[in-house]
Amino acid sequence: MTDILLAVPGPVDLATGGYVYDRRIMAALAALGHEVETLALPAGEEARAETIRARLHADNAPAVGAMLIDGLALPGLAPLLADLRRHARCPRLLALVHHPMALETGLTAERAAELERQERAALALVDAVVATSPATAALLTDGGWTRHPVAVIEPGLSVEAAMPAVPGDDGGADDGGxxxxxxxxxxxxxxxxxxxxxxxxxxxxxxxxxxxxxxxxxxxxxxxxxxxxxxxxxxxxxxxxxxxxxxxxxxxxxxxxxxxxxxxxxxxxxxxxxxxxxxxxxxxxxxxxxxxxxxxxxxxxxxxxxxxxxxxxxxxxxxxxxxxxxxxxxxxxxxxxxxxALPRWPDQARRLAALAGLSEAGLLDEDKS
The missing domain is CATH 3.40.50.2000 (Glycogen Phosphorylase B;)
Known part of the structure; x- marks a missing residue:
């Protein structure tokens, strides 16, 4: 059985912060012993919905306990999510919101409004919502984007902590700049x-x-x-x-x-x-x-x-x-x-596992932000 399936628009090896988050938290879940799977979604709302449907309903594929949907894929998925919820084998549905796509810089007012409508519709059909910062959680909650308490699971630290500075060292490049x-x-x-x-x-x-x-x-x-x-x-x-x-x-x-x-x-x-x-x-x-x-x-x-x-x-x-x-x-x-003082990936993976129902403890009481 696949404990948690990540659905994310492909390719999944992009160097942006959201994709780095996706890869590292899934790797941390796997390191904790959970069976994980990443589903790279094609472009286009219909193609994405069909790819998810085919994976979940395939007879020869492992059953899925929880599906984590990256926020980049949420617009346009509301009809699929409504259909999935009518099936007895529907996995637990989680939305991972780095930030609402409707707030991306450079969108026309019409496109931003349509994305917001689609994102709100999709968020109304999931079982839980994860935000990657308290600010995003507050935005979603205060703006009525979701009826769920939003669990905050920030990224883990991806580099080693800094060594203490050498006394008297004022930094600067080799050329003095x-x-x-x-x-x-x-x-x-x-x-x-x-x-x-x-x-x-x-x-x-x-x-x-x-x-x-x-x-x-x-x-x-x-x-x-x-x-x-x-x-x-x-x-x-x-x-x-x-x-x-x-x-x-x-x-x-x-x-x-x-x-x-x-x-x-x-x-x-x-x-x-x-x-x-x-x-x-x-x-x-x-x-x-x-x-x-x-x-x-x-x-x-x-x-x-x-x-x-x-x-x-x-x-x-x-x-x-x-x-x-x-x-x-x-x-x-x-x-x-x-x-x-920043969190590490194994700790964040444990918190996501709890929210996905992969362990006994829950998060919603402590993470209402």
């Missing part, structure tokens, strides 16, 4: 163009301190937007200071965190913000925006948050950190403390 790091997919919500504009406004750093920026993340999810980001870099004359690496993982990504002095990501909204968590765990001071779950994740002791879309404020925050080694050390220490 400050290494900035941004880890995010090149999509509109991540607001890379705000970052480019802020760095362009900043120009030469206060006190003459130079800077360089490493942009890490997939650039194929929205190729047109990625092209606009590169064009903005060229138009600002920053091609020699900003390097686009594309997708990095494992040791290569760990080296980027280790080499950086400051982490910056001016997202317009985050359902959680796994890159912020990884940056703090690596002991990096953070510059970001007070949007979505970021203020809950990044304490004032670990970074500087500015209003989303406020390019002058972003430039000012970056300028302060580039110029002030003491401030960098202070916030780096706070980031390391915050990072050390």
């Amino acid at each position: 400050i290494r900035l790091l941004c880890v995010a997919s090149l999509t509109p919500r991540k607001a890379h163009q705000d970052l480019v504009a802020a760095l362009s406004d900043l120009g030469g750093a206060p006190g003459g301190r130079a800077w360089r920026l490493d942009l890490v993340g997939p650039d194929t999810l929205d190729a047109e937007h990625a092209g606009r980001v590169r064009a903005a870099i060229d138009a600002a004359g920053l091609g020699d200071r900003i390097r686009c690496h594309g997708v990095l993982s494992g040791a290569a990504l760990a080296r980027c965190y280790a080499a950086a002095d400051v982490f910056v990501l001016p997202s317009r909204f985050e359902g959680y913000g796994m890159a912020f968590a990884e940056a703090m765990a690596a002991g990096l001071p953070v510059v970001g925006c007070a949007a979505g779950a970021v203020p809950d994740l990044v304490p004032v002791s670990a970074g500087i948050l500015v209003p989303p879309g406020d390019v002058p404020a972003l430039a000012h925050a970056l300028g302060r950190l580039i110029a002030d080694a003491d401030l960098r050390r202070q916030l780096a220490a706070g980031a390391a403390v915050a990072g050390a």
Whole structure:
């Protein structure tokens, strides 16, 4: 028997935070001894529904105890979920909401309204809802997106906690400049163009301190937007200071965190913000925006948050950190403390297993957020 089946739009190996969450929590469930399975869904609402139906009703496939549906697949699934609930073999249905798709940046008002209608319809037909942050849970609850208490299961920590800083070390690249790091997919919500504009406004750093920026993340999810980001870099004359690496993982990504002095990501909204968590765990001071779950994740002791879309404020925050080694050390220490307190994947997998009915304890009483 398959204890838990994850239904997620394929391909499932994308480097975005939501897909990383999916892969790692399923791996952690498997490590705990649960039988897990991932079902990669094709594009198109009808094709996705048919793929799920075929898997659950196949005579030669293991029965499924619980099905975890990634929020990216929810729009359009309400008719299927209603049909499944009429069958005696219907698994326990759980929705995993990283953030509502209707809140994605760049949608027309009509498309956002249609996505919200579809997501609400699907959420009304599941047995439980999981959010990846208290902020997303509050959004779903306060906005009436679901009648269920929302269980909060944040991502686990994906990097080792930071080593203590060497006394007197003020950071900086080998050339004496400050290494900035941004880890995010090149999509509109991540607001890379705000970052480019802020760095362009900043120009030469206060006190003459130079800077360089490493942009890490997939650039194929929205190729047109990625092209606009590169064009903005060229138009600002920053091609020699900003390097686009594309997708990095494992040791290569760990080296980027280790080499950086400051982490910056001016997202317009985050359902959680796994890159912020990884940056703090690596002991990096953070510059970001007070949007979505970021203020809950990044304490004032670990970074500087500015209003989303406020390019002058972003430039000012970056300028302060580039110029002030003491401030960098202070916030780096706070980031390391915050990072050390973040949850780990095995603990989060146990909590999801309980919610899915794979263990005796339940979560709803303690996780009403």
